[in-house]
Amino acid sequence: MFDSLSDKLGGIFDKLKRRGALKEGDVREAMREVRIALLEADVALSVVKDFIAAVTERAVGQEVMKSVSPGQMVVKIVNDHLVEMLGSDTVGISLAAVAPVPILMVGLQGSGKTTSAAKIAKRLKEKDNKKVMMASLDIYRPAAMEQLKVLGEQIDVPTLPIIEGQLPVDIAKRAMTAAKLQGMDVVILDTAGRLHIDQTLMSEVVGVRNATSPHEILLVVDSLTGQDAVNVAQQFSDQIGITGVVLTRMDGDGRGGAALSMRAVTGQPIKLVGTGEKLEDLEEFHPERVASRILGMGDVVSLVEKAAETIEADEAEKMIKKMKKGQFDFDDLRTQLRQMKKLGGMSSILGMLPGIGKMQKQIASANIDDNLLKRQEAIINSMTPLERGRPKLLNASRKKRIAAGSGVTVQDVNKLIKMQKQMAGMMKKMGKMGGKGGMPLPGQLPPGMEGLMPK
């Protein structure tokens, strides 16, 4: 997600930063290019217009032109406005209402409502210790109710027993009553989707809304659908009124602009994002992190958090310490490779690291898979402990021995060495960034990250 936008903006800003002194014309020219990049990424036109106007006004101002590095100031302004456009604060699901708190899931067909309902149920149950019930109001698609029931069984969350022939509004009322009787904290109501917005769907959802007064009405939007998604959001927002957005398929390689427009178009925050088909693939939405990722600063915080959830805590701490010191030898690389396998593959990790966007593509095109991870680990295993700790030792004859030992070519060994060097370089860069303060630039830690680093 956001790859091509990120690439384009990176190019525009590189040019700008190389300039040194900036004239107003330079900034305006750059803003024209940013405008095109945003439109190409599917950001809604009205949103782009406002964005460019706001950024330009500040960027051609005196404070920027006279600053020591105007190019970097412009990048900072774009970053700030991007964060603002995305909603500034992270907003979670609110349960501040009388139990059982109803949460209504709405959206077009196939947008991910049912999956997201189960993901949210799992999260509320496991992270917040809530008693959750789910109910399917989808009486149209065959097996829709069964689908929710099966998901419920997977996460051990009860679903409302199915009664054939009941209408959505009545099912919703029954769900509320049942949940009250069973002392539930939350009821998640999953509605049917339609291929396009139609009045029948809208009136049905309005009926359910009026019958249950949901505390949250979450619009589920497929982030791969581009402009359509923006129109859908607008209509649901106008006709039903939503309290938040769940963006699904953020793991896909769409252009991502629809996601960027959601907040501005609906006036409601993006509360959660779906990042895969599995029920644990649900994340909070952090505007600053997404902005950093788009501007090529990487999503180091998410990476560290994701890593911390998967890897043993002390292992994660070691990793962060190494990052800080800028050390990275083959032992570390091996640890990383093993973790990558656990974390769901290389590309998901690399996508979160700063400055790796491009490398990620090369890796994807080189078709990195788990086999490659295994082979790379085998190469490292064929090194002596001394070689692992001191990569510089690897001369031609050692490489030959290692290649033979792990059943690969010397070329493969060289590739791995290159990778280790790149990662070491990156770690070094990241290590240097700590404690300088001031604004974050591409390749630097996003603000707030320092807090996560051990002192």
Ligand SMILES: Nc1nc2c(ncn2[C@@H]2O[C@H](COP(=O)(O)OP(=O)(O)OP(=O)(O)O)[C@@H](O)[C@H]2O)c(=O)[nH]1
């Ligand atoms: N990769 C990916 N797939 C997702 C995500 N969310 C949902 N899906 C997949 O999208 C497909 C449709 O999801 P559903 O949850 O059934 O969508 P729905 O909106 O309930 O569909 P209808 O009830 O038919 O309107 C399923 O195959 C899901 O596994 C996500 O965040 N990432």
Ligand SMILES: [Mg+2]
């Ligand atoms: Mg469904």
